[in-house]
Amino acid sequence: MVEVNFYFQVHQPYRVRDFRVFEIGKNIDSLNQNNKTAKINKKIGKKFSSSRSSLVRYLLDKAPTKLMSRLFIPFFQAHPKLKEFVKKHYLNFYFQVHQPYRMRDYRAFDIGKNHGYFDEKKNAEIIKKVSKKCYLPMNALLMSLLEKYPEFKVTFSFSGVFLDQLEQYAPHTLESFKKLVKHKNVEILGETYYHSLAYLYSIEEFVEQVKLHTKKIKEVFGKEPKVFRNTELIYDNNLAKVAQKLGFKAVITEGADHILGWRSPNYVYYAKDSKMPLLLKNYRLSDDIAFRFSNRAWKEWPLTVDKYVSWINQIDGVILNLFMDYETFGEHQWKDTGIFDFMKHLPKKLLEEGHGFITPSEAVEKFEPVGEVDVPHLISWADIERDISAWRSNAMQDSALEKIYSIEKDVKELGDKSLLEDWRKLQTSDHFYYMCTKYFSDGDVHKYFNPYESPYEAFIFFMNIFQDLKERINALKREKAIQELEPEEMLDKDKSDKKSDKKITKKVKRSKSKRGTKKIKSKVKV
């Protein structure tokens, strides 16, 4: 009798990457693991797993933890100390919910005459339409998933202007959101109230808007945001500092290739300087759902739950940050694409495969950051560039943004509530996004979201409104100046000659008549 002794040698070295002299002392992580190694390992793993030998497949399937998880899941799960060996991914679903106050066709002839800037009819229509197609059915779906699977968790971020519009146009939808958010497995993020780009122009205004937002969220939902996401995931090192000072525990941003390099977005990182924990979007897996789901030209179409989960099984890391617009469900991807069914069956399959769900604040508590991410230049989640060019790449955008923030001091000093409110609504990032002329490469996305005929029209409305805003400021300033002057001049009344006396009375009359007309206008508004 011959005894057969199979012996497989399994080895791969950590190949050293192109490590440049400039990196000495700067990039420590890169020595430990690198892209090339990961790629080669992955390749070999694939080769063997496609062969028929189940033994080899199990031995070489990616990493020992995976092997263990496959063979001994019951054993490991029973043993609390070994539990962490099980290769489990936590899915961190975060949905952005926002609608801007779209401007109306505001013409040059309206300047100084009409202070109604926003298209109430259109805004109401859109809120109602999207409620019906997306918010209400998706809320119901998520509610049923939360009830059915105790492990299921989701996170939302609502802009303040969105909540305001719900109150105004669709209170029923707001109730639906309130009900959903009440569930203990739903977390809410902090952001700017007006979904603005204030961070780029005025830290003071930015902080005020974040505080306003936190207040609003507490009022509406009774929950407090602990993790921060800036408008459009715009981020740089300093943002982490500011968010930290505002008391947030972590920041969410884009897992852009150019900041991560070879590193995976599927871990918790920390920001340079502030050491603030960061959660980075896995844009591939996110965009598979948000953008590619219904794209028939995509080679993976149609995307099934099984296929999606099989991708997740192959991925390294601990946490998958799937961030997308809530309108993905039913509005960007229509119901007949099967997006709702996909989401309905995803949790079950994921749980069966041993994965779990997590919210951002839990994630940063559970996982230690694995490394530092340095972002000296602004990034965002928009377009292929993942930079801020969607809002700031032509002369119109630059000028509009610069102008709107140039009047901050005036607006705040005057203390006129409706002026402040209008000014802030005009800061919403969408206004500048609609002015984007990056048509030629990825213009399709921009076009779909543009309620105006062209970027030029968006700019014209905006600038006409801005002119009116300025006229209002000037009028209020004049009024204020006159008010402040009055008592002093009155004292001198006896000494002064009749001429200046006449002037003063004239001025007072003028200011009075102005106030009069204003009252009438505000009545009309109500």
Added chain:
Amino acid sequence: MLGWEFPPYNVGGLGTACYGLTKALSALGLKIIFVVPKAPDEFDYDFLKVVNAGIDLEHLEQYIPINSGIVPYYESFPSTKILRNDIVKSKNFQLYGPHIFEEVNLFSDKVLNVANNFDFDLIHAHDWMTYPAAIKLKHKTGKPLILHIHATSFDRGVIGIDPRVYDIEKRGFEEADVIVAVSEFTMRTVIEKYGINPEKVKVVHNGVLLGNKDKFYDVKIFPNDYVVSFVGRITIQKGPLYFVEAAKIVSDFIPNVKFLVTGSGDMLPQMINRVAELGLSDKVVFTGFLRGKELDKIYAMSDVYVMPSVSEPFGITPLEAIANGTPVIISKQSGVSEVLRNCLKVDYWDVEKMANYIIAVLKYSELRDTLKTHAFMEITNINWDNAAKKLLGIYEEVLNGRG
């Protein structure tokens, strides 16, 4: 190829279009025999010589003038000194000259004679006046027929159409192997108003000829004023009165604006009257008909160019304006609005919005600059080479289809 005008003896965009198209086609290796009804007396048979002397028409294999009185747009006559004939002298204002149909017939006879001297593979005819000739030629030679539509009766006669012209057009469309429309706008007209099988109609958008401009003309006639311009035949089709109404609203809002009107046509007196009525006589400047460098200078000195056409099958002037570094506002009722994105589009009747756009372009320099640079980049893609390639594809299809 059968046409009715060719630069420099053209009154409208058709001649310009034929020039650009034939030039690009010949660059693709095609040989074109271009037949026009009549060349001006003073050049007559010396015509080719004149061409060689100044203007680059060498790419045309032949340029054959035939003596015939056809002048399709009678209305545009007061402006052109070049095309003089009997029709001009009869001061009877109709859309077409009184003898137009006789002339069309005459032309078709002559074309047959000319065709005897040449060998060709297919017939390509531009606009209705050449259709009877083209049909006759098709019957005689059995060659495939392509009809190119630059404008239909519905574009020219906004108020009412001429049933005789309509009949010629309809018969032509029915006889044609392929109909080429300059825009989807025109294609829809052909399908809906003439009841033509949609499969026969193809769209080939026009292009624009970009001269090698290193820099734009730097001309300033009114140093302290903004300049808004209108270029085109002053006929109902081009919407000149909407321009005047918009000018009134703009000048009430911004005092220092001048409005340039370049071109002429049957509605010129009416336009001048309206300008006077509105008290705009010192603001609206009529330059008369201009071409070439002078026209380029008009575009270049304008802060914005407006094309308020009521019905414009294509509309090449906005592209010319852009090529001269000027932003444009165009009517939505135009073929060019299908291909041009970096511009402002407005319904021709919405003069208030038109005025609003004019004011915005004048007041906001960032808007002007962004429009200018983006449109300039964009029009490099709207060229005759693309149109010619598409047309070549159609030619091949037609010839192959015939076996």
